[in-house]
Amino acid sequence: MTTTKVLISGASVAGPALAHFLRRDGYEVTVVERAPDLRDTGYAIDFRGAAFDVLEEMGVLDEIRGHDTRMRGTTLVDGTGAETGRLPAEVFAGELEVPKRELTRILHRVTAADVEYVFDDSISALAQDDTGVAVEFERAAARRFDLVIGADGVYSNVRRLAFGPHQDAVRHLGMSGAGFTTANHLGLDHSGVLCQSGSTAIYAFSAADPDILGVSLSFATASPELDRRGREEQERAVREAFAGHGWEAPRLLAAMTAADDFYFSSTCQIQLDTWSRGRIALLGDAGYCAAPTSGMGTSQALIGARTLARQLALAGGDHPTAFAAYEAELRPYVAENQATGRKGAAMFGGGAVPTGS
Numbered sequence: 612m613t614t615t616k617v618l619i620s621g622a623s624v625a626g627p628a629l630a631h632f633l634r635r636d637g638y639e640v641t642v643v644e645r646a647p648d649l650r651d652t653g654y655a656i657d658f659r660g661a662a663f664d665v666l667e668e669m670g671v672l673d674e675i676r677g678h679d680t681r682m683r684g685t686t687l688v689d690g691t692g693a694e695t696g697r698l699p700a701e702v703f704a705g706e707l708e709v710p711k712r713e714l715t716r717i718l719h720r721v722t723a724a725d726v727e728y729v730f731d732d733s734i735s736a737l738a739q740d741d742t743g744v745a746v747e748f749e750r751a752a753a754r755r756f757d758l759v760i761g762a763d764g765v766y767s768n769v770r771r772l773a774f775g776p777h778q779d780a781v782r783h784l785g786m787s788g789a790g791f792t793t794a795n796h797l798g799l800d801h802s803g804v805l806c807q808s809g810s811t812a813i814y815a816f817s818a819a820d821p822d823i824l825g826v827s828l829s830f831a832t833a834s835p836e837l838d839r840r841g842r843e844e845q846e847r848a849v850r851e852a853f854a855g856h857g858w859e860a861p862r863l864l865a866a867m868t869a870a871d872d873f874y875f876s877s878t879c880q881i882q883l884d885t886w887s888r889g890r891i892a893l894l895g896d897a898g899y900c901a902a903p904t905s906g907m908g909t910s911q912a913l914i915g916a917r918t919l920a921r922q923l924a925l926a927g928g929d930h931p932t933a934f935a936a937y938e939a940e941l942r943p944y945v946a947e948n949q950a951t952g953r954k955g956a957a958m959f960g961g962g963a964v965p966t967g968s
């Protein structure tokens with residue numbers, strides 16, 4: 612019997628988690644990642660519910676617990692900086708919160724020995740037939756795989772190539788935000804401050820590193836259009852939205868321009884009628900992003916990876932059966948998380964919720 616060859620696009624959370632389970636089940640796995648190296652994002656992600664079982668099954672739960680940001684909660688302030696209330700840690704930090712880069716680093720490390728990782732490359736064409744998928748890459752030579760999985764995030768390249776344009780799948784929830792880190796001039800200690808004003812919100816927090824302040828500047832937007840624009844245009848939109856916002860806004864806007872880890876993202880969901888086309892399937896944010904306001908994105912990516920691997924194993928590798936069962940099993944969970952994501956966005960008036968911590 613020949614070994615089933617699987618190509619996964621995306622080496623963040625869902626991709627390496629699926630690689631781990633497929634490798635364990637005897638598949639030959641290649642992961643292609645567009646970034647030149649593991650991505651070093653400034654934000655933290657959190658885990659809730661059954662995601663803990665997945666981490667335990669992977670044998671990484673204790674190590675991940677070692678990176679707990681130990682957040683103590685968030686103070687709400689008004690435009691003058693006066694305290695107006697407090698939020699418990701769980702609101703933004705779930706049951707366990709860790710810097711995203713630590714999770715990605717650990718998932719990569721536990722899979723790197725027997726999974727082929729190809730960084731700094733991207734799929735440029737996919738053509739499937741009865742026996743496999745012919746894949747072309749931007750840099751590497753063309754190859755054939757039995758299955759291709761898109762675990763490449765909200766703006767999934769695999770989804771665009773195999774399912775259609777982004778606008779068919781992306782549902783904007785009315786807000787966008789810039790994130791970056793700067794020096795912890797607020798002296799925060801495992802805590803955050805949230806300052807809401809109209810349709811803008813500033814969330815500043817200090818977690819793992821006491822010298823570093825993570826900042827998110829969120830504001831109302833009519834579409835996710837800015838996600839595809841350059842940094843200059845994104846910064847201009849942030850500055851316009853925050854003109855007149857009190858508290859630390861002027862200082863943080865200056866810090867944004869100086870930051871070397873600036874990122875920008877809109878609060879979106881991915882909604883599709885089906886998560887697979889023949890031998891190509893979607894996983895995690897690529898297939899069913901619930902939006903950062905759900906707090907479930909990372910848990911969903913991990914649970915999705917284990918569910919897909921388990922259904923492939925149960926179906927004895929028969930991918931149409933496995934993909935259908937994966938979708939049937941996961942859809943109710945995703946629907947619940949997406950409802951939470953929409954509620955979270957609406958609660959903050961679409962524009963005044965931090966895009967994560």
Ligand SMILES: Cc1cc2nc3c(=O)[nH]c(=O)nc-3n(C[C@H](O)[C@H](O)[C@H](O)COP(=O)(O)OP(=O)(O)OC[C@H]3O[C@@H](n4cnc5c(N)ncnc54)[C@H](O)[C@@H]3O)c2cc1C
Binds near residue numbers: 644657734897968
């Ligand atoms: C600002 C922000 C804050 C967040 N806060 C939280 C939080 O507090 N809690 C939480 O649970 N979730 C949070 N999330 C969501 C969470 O990060 C995602 O739900 C989770 O990372 C999904 O994992 P994924 O592997 O499916 O996709 P992603 O983490 O998006 O990874 C996709 C990967 O694919 C790669 N890629 C993209 N295009 C290509 C290509 N063409 N070829 C190859 N590779 C490609 C990317 O570089 C990336 O490595 C937040 C997200 C954002 C943007």
